[in-house]
Amino acid sequence: MDTPSFLIQQLINALFLGSIFALIALGYTMVYGIIELINFAHGELFTAGAFIGLIVLAALQKVGFVESHFWITLILVFGMAMTYVAVLGVAIEHVAYKPLRKASRLAAILSALGMSIFLSNGMMLSQGVSDRAYPPIMGMEGFSILDARITYGQVFIIVLSLLLMVALQLFVNWTKLGKAMRATAQNKTMARMLGIDIDRTIRVTFMIGPALGAAAGVMVGLYYGSVRFDMGFIYMIKAFAAAILGGIGSIPGAVLGGMIIGGVEVLWSAFLPSEWKDVTTFIVLILVLYLRPSGILGEHVSETRV
Amino acid sequence: MANSDVKKFIVYSLFMGILIIPMVGLPSSGFEITRALLVWGVFVAILAFWLLSKTIRRINIIKRAAQNIAPFQGRVSGNLAKVPTKIYLAVLLTSLALYPQVANNYMVDVGITCLIYVVLGLGLDIVVGLAGLLDLGYIAFYAVGAYSYSLLNLHFGLSFWSCLPIGIVFGAVCGCIIGYPTLRMRGDYLAIVTMGFGEIIRLVLNNWDKLTKGPNGLLGMAKPAINYPTFTDGGLNWVTYSLQSLHSLYYLMLTIAVLTVIGVGRLNNSRIGRAWVAIREDEVAAELSGVPTTWLKLLAYAMGAGFASVAGAFFAAKLSYTNPNFFIFMESCIVLCIVVLGGVGSIPGVVLAGIVLIAVPEVSRELQNYRMLVFGLAMAVMMVLRPEGLIPASRRKRELHEADA
Numbered sequence: 001m002d003t004p005s006f007l008i009q010q011l012i013n014a015l016f017l018g019s020i021f022a023l024i025a026l027g028y029t030m031v032y033g034i035i036e037l038i039n040f041a042h043g044e045l046f047t048a049g050a051f052i053g054l055i056v057l058a059a060l061q062k063v064g065f066v067e068s069h070f071w072i073t074l075i076l077v078f079g080m081a082m083t084y085v086a087v088l089g090v091a092i093e094h095v096a097y098k099p100l101r102k103a104s105r106l107a108a109i110l111s112a113l114g115m116s117i118f119l120s121n122g123m124m125l126s127q128g129v130s131d132r133a134y135p136p137i138m139g140m141e142g143f144s145i146l147d148a149r150i151t152y153g154q155v156f157i158i159v160l161s162l163l164l165m166v167a168l169q170l171f172v173n174w175t176k177l178g179k180a181m182r183a184t185a186q187n188k189t190m191a192r193m194l195g196i197d198i199d200r201t202i203r204v205t206f207m208i209g210p211a212l213g214a215a216a217g218v219m220v221g222l223y224y225g226s227v228r229f230d231m232g233f234i235y236m237i238k239a240f241a242a243a244i245l246g247g248i249g250s251i252p253g254a255v256l257g258g259m260i261i262g263g264v265e266v267l268w269s270a271f272l273p274s275e276w277k278d279v280t281t282f283i284v285l286i287l288v289l290y291l292r293p294s295g296i297l298g299e300h301v302s303e304t305r306v
Numbered sequence: 307m308a309n310s311d312v313k314k315f316i317v318y319s320l321f322m323g324i325l326i327i328p329m330v331g332l333p334s335s336g337f338e339i340t341r342a343l344l345v346w347g348v349f350v351a352i353l354a355f356w357l358l359s360k361t362i363r364r365i366n367i368i369k370r371a372a373q374n375i376a377p378f379q380g381r382v383s384g385n386l387a388k389v390p391t392k393i394y395l396a397v398l399l400t401s402l403a404l405y406p407q408v409a410n411n412y413m414v415d416v417g418i419t420c421l422i423y424v425v426l427g428l429g430l431d432i433v434v435g436l437a438g439l440l441d442l443g444y445i446a447f448y449a450v451g452a453y454s455y456s457l458l459n460l461h462f463g464l465s466f467w468s469c470l471p472i473g474i475v476f477g478a479v480c481g482c483i484i485g486y487p488t489l490r491m492r493g494d495y496l497a498i499v500t501m502g503f504g505e506i507i508r509l510v511l512n513n514w515d516k517l518t519k520g521p522n523g524l525l526g527m528a529k530p531a532i533n534y535p536t537f538t539d540g541g542l543n544w545v546t547y548s549l550q551s552l553h554s555l556y557y558l559m560l561t562i563a564v565l566t567v568i569g570v571g572r573l574n575n576s577r578i579g580r581a582w583v584a585i586r587e588d589e590v591a592a593e594l595s596g597v598p599t600t601w602l603k604l605l606a607y608a609m610g611a612g613f614a615s616v617a618g619a620f621f622a623a624k625l626s627y628t629n630p631n632f633f634i635f636m637e638s639c640i641v642l643c644i645v646v647l648g649g650v651g652s653i654p655g656v657v658l659a660g661i662v663l664i665a666v667p668e669v670s671r672e673l674q675n676y677r678m679l680v681f682g683l684a685m686a687v688m689m690v691l692r693p694e695g696l697i698p699a700s701r702r703k704r705e706l707h708e709a710d711a
Contacts, residue, residue: 037494038494038497038498040497048329051329052328052329055328084324084325084328087321087324087325088325091321091322091325095686095690096686096689096690099690100689100690103689103693104693105494106434106438106440106650107689107693108689109440109494109497110440110642110646110685110686110689111685111686111689111690112686113442113497113639113642113682113685114646114681114682114683114684114685114686114687114688114689115682115686116682117636117639117643117678117679117681117682117685118679118682118683118686119682120682121676121678121679121682122329122330122679123329125675125676125679126329126330126341126345127329233635234505237498237501237502237505240498241502244495273513275509275512275513276509276513278505278509279506279509279510281502282502282503282505282506283506285498285499285502286487286488286499286502286503289487289488289495289499290487293490293495
């Protein structure tokens with residue numbers, strides 16, 4: 001194993017993992033920005049996305065659709081997973097968050113946590129406790145740079161996640177709904193006075209955030225080849241660390257934080273004992289909270305909020 | 307039934323169908339449409355029941371019935387309130403003390419588990435209920451207690467009793483280590499950080515092979531023992547009686563639980579307890595009134611950790627075995643469910659919830675599987691409908707229903 005190819009390989013891994021964390025962290029940061037509540041069920045929504053992707057993919061493979069229409073399959077898998085999870089996100093918001101919008105913070109967090117436990121156990125009961133294998137549709141074809149092997153699957157996933165992030169940024173900055181979201185995040189009362197439908201804006205946020213998480217879930221399934229009912233937990237904590245690191249409430253911050261956490265984790269497992277890699281993320285999280293709770297790109301408002 | 311309710315019913319049922327049928331009916335290996343329809347049916351039935359009850363309430367049947375019941379109810383609860391609390395306590399304690407005499411070994415074992423969870427619940431209640439800090443990594447302190455007893459006993463041969471204070475100190479120190487950087491955070495940050503901390507402890511126990519033997523766990527700790535004096539053969543002798551039987555372990559745990567109830571009850575009514583409640587209600591106001599908030603929050607953390615540590619040491623001693631997988635995140639969730647469903651900040655509520663939530667699922671394997679599903683849903687529903695819990699603490703109830711009054 002010579003060094004440059006090894007480094008390139010690790011770089012690709014870091015980019016991949018970073019994009020996954022970034023996509024999940026975006027869901028946190030958006031929801032947090034708008035209702036100032038951590039969506040505890042987000043990790044489970046991510047897992048649900050992976051499962052729906054798996055179900056759709058397995059069904060399409062059974063009828064032999066994958067070989068004939070590869071790209072349509074991918075669109076269907078991602079589209080269905082994201083749609084399903086968007087609906088699930090809205091349903092959760094309606095059941096567990098909306099009635100508690102004026103209640104104490106503890107009540108809202110506990111309700112979110114209850115939802116998260118409910119979903120993760122529901123998935124365990126319905127989809128089984130063991131690892132489920134994803135059909136390896138991405139194949140092993142690829143190209144080499146300096147002897148580093150990069151598959152088209154990896155490239156596709158990284159490019160798709162970057163596209164999703166750019167699309168989100170454009171949506172938030174340039175559309176009317178995006179503007180409404182930013183206004184609601186800044187000041188709910190004022191936004192309502194100016195005729196913005198707050199409920200609708202929050203609903204849209206709860207569709208987009210989880211949908212991005214679902215996309216990340218499908219990507220994890222395609223890349224690692226298996227999903228499990230409780231995989232959302234560890235991704236959730238890491239993505240949360242990413243969101244905090246970048247500055248919660250900030251969309252570019254979430255992306256940056258995700259990339260940093262992904263990079264740290266990959267570097268750690270490349271050069272240091274990998275069974276400790278989860279510990280490093282937590283230590284990064286605690287250090288960030290200790291040294292700079294508003295995050296790298298965070299607004300300084302959060303210092304008064306924290 | 308109002309028109310809008312019918313519309314709501316149809317829309318919600320369809321939504322539920324969309325959500326439930328693919329997830330439950332297609333476990334990628336097969337096609338279980340009957341199961342999916344069954345689950346959907348259950349949820350639609352719950353929904354129908356809920357909307358029906360809403361409609362009935364609207365047409366005042368319940369209200370009229372309630373008016374008829376009210377005087378009667380008032381009489382009953384008035385009479386019940388006249389019975390002094392001491393009598394309830396005496397009945398409860400006697401039945402708990404007599405329990406092993408009538409139950410078989412398995413049920414005694416379940417009883418011990420219940421009592422362990424009661425202690426854990428009460429310890430967490432200090433943190434969540436009194437000080438209002440959400441701790442999702444609480445089980446880590448339980449692990450600290452279990453491992454400190456195991457390691458001290460295996461390597462240095464220290465007895466259970468001398469390990470208890472050491473374990474409490476370890477737990478409290480851990481509580482302070484995690485508490486110090488995070489207590490400046492707001493509630494939801496704290497929740498995630500403590501969750502991460504719980505995982506760190508588990509990972510360390512899992513990965514530090516040399517010390518903890520990793521996932522294999524530690525084996526062969528001594529059971530707690532009691533020394534008592536005898537005067538039989540020529541003078542004073544100390545006899546060591548090892549608490550091997552389940553019955554004696556049950557009584558030991560019952561003692562620990564009773565002491566915990568007394569301790570937490572005293573804390574609740576003490577100056578410190580009132581300061582915690584003040585912090586929970588309004589931290590800024592408390593700080594301005596001269597309450598040293600940071601220290602008291604740390605104290606709440608340390609005390610909660612101390613109680614968990616005692617429970618952990620007992621747990622390790624009882625099984626003579628520990629391994630890191632006893633301390634997964636779900637365990638923290640179970641303890642939190644006990645606190646939340648029983649009533650945040652309410653001691654009788656937590657005791658009752660600890661016993662019910664742990665004992666009922668033991669009845670059958672089926673119930674065990676669905677346990678966390680029901681707990682999770684109950685937690686969310688409880689927060690929406692009755693945030694004060696089943697047996698609310700009086701202070702808490704008033705606070706949460708301020709708007710209604």
